[in-house]
Amino acid sequence: MEKYILREMMTIAAAREIKNGDIVFGGTGISMLAAMAAKNINAPESVMFFETGAIDSKLDEIPLAVADSRVMYLAATNGGLFDAFTTMQNPITGRHVIGILGAAQIDLYGNLNTTVIGNYVKPKTRFSGSGGGCDVASFVPRCIIFMQQEKKRFVKKLDYLTSPGHLDGADGRRKTGLREGGPTVVITNMAVFRFDGLTKRMYLAGYYPGITVQQILENMEFAVDVSHAAEVAPPTPEELKILREKCDPQRLIL
Numbered sequence: 001m002e003k004y005i006l007r008e009m010m011t012i013a014a015a016r017e018i019k020n021g022d023i024v025f026g027g028t029g030i031s032m033l034a035a036m037a038a039k040n041i042n043a044p045e046s047v048m049f050f051e052t053g054a055i056d057s058k059l060d061e062i063p064l065a066v067a068d069s070r071v072m073y074l075a076a077t078n079g080g081l082f083d084a085f086t087t088m089q090n091p092i093t094g095r096h097v098i099g100i101l102g103a104a105q106i107d108l109y110g111n112l113n114t115t116v117i118g119n120y121v122k123p124k125t126r127f128s129g130s131g132g133g134c135d136v137a138s139f140v141p142r143c144i145i146f147m148q149q150e151k152k153r154f155v156k157k158l159d160y161l162t163s164p165g166h167l168d169g170a171d172g173r174r175k176t177g178l179r180e181g182g183p184t185v186v187i188t189n190m191a192v193f194r195f196d197g198l199t200k201r202m203y204l205a206g207y208y209p210g211i212t213v214q215q216i217l218e219n220m221e222f223a224v225d226v227s228h229a230a231e232v233a234p235p236t237p238e239e240l241k242i243l244r245e246k247c248d249p250q251r252l253i254l
């Protein structure tokens with residue numbers, strides 16, 4: 001097996017979730033790299049778009065932010081924030097959109113906190129807030145969530161609900177008036193989690209080579225079903241070659 005770092009494993013695991021025909025709402029950092037990897041490896045007919053309004057950019061080099069001028073290079077169109085969010089909420093294009101989000105905290109149902117740790121008025125830490133995260137989580141039919149596998153991040157109760165996942169489970173989204181959808185997969189530096197189709201509770205779907213189920217559970221506040229867990233296939237030499245040489249040769253993200 002070719003050696004790889006866990007950040008490469010996470011990126012490839014996320015890229016494998018993206019299929020031809022998907023319209024990927026890209027953020028910065030590893031989420032953008034995952035979308036680029038998918039475009040170059042397994043989903044050449046996927047389309048990336050950004051909240052700054054660029055749609056279907058060429059992306060010869062990985063941008064460092066959604067406002068990086070490289071985001072606009074040879075794009076099919078360069079609009080603005082309004083164009084990006086109407087693409088996401090449009091009843092025709094919107095059903096093909098897949099969002100990629102990160103968070104400070106996540107709970108059993110995939111609800112996210114990117115606002116504060118501690119009391120809202122006097123927090124231990126204050127983050128940047130929702131940005132477009134709540135809109136993405138509310139409107140798109142599928143979300144990939146990147147998380148670090150830590151007990152302080154996988155919590156029983158969020159300090160603040162910034163972006164809805166499956167809320168309280170089952171038909172929580174419907175009762176609140178949200179579209180069907182929500183998070184479909186959580187990718188960490190140890191594992192891949194998915195959500196039960198009926199209860200919407202998170203379960204362990206896969207663990208990375210060399211990492212045990214027990215190690216994963218020790219880094220969570222809540223218990224999850226592990227009966228479906230299987231080892232995740234490591235990145236292939238071809239996947240690593242494209243990721244390293246085509247997507248991020250300067251290792252700006254990796």
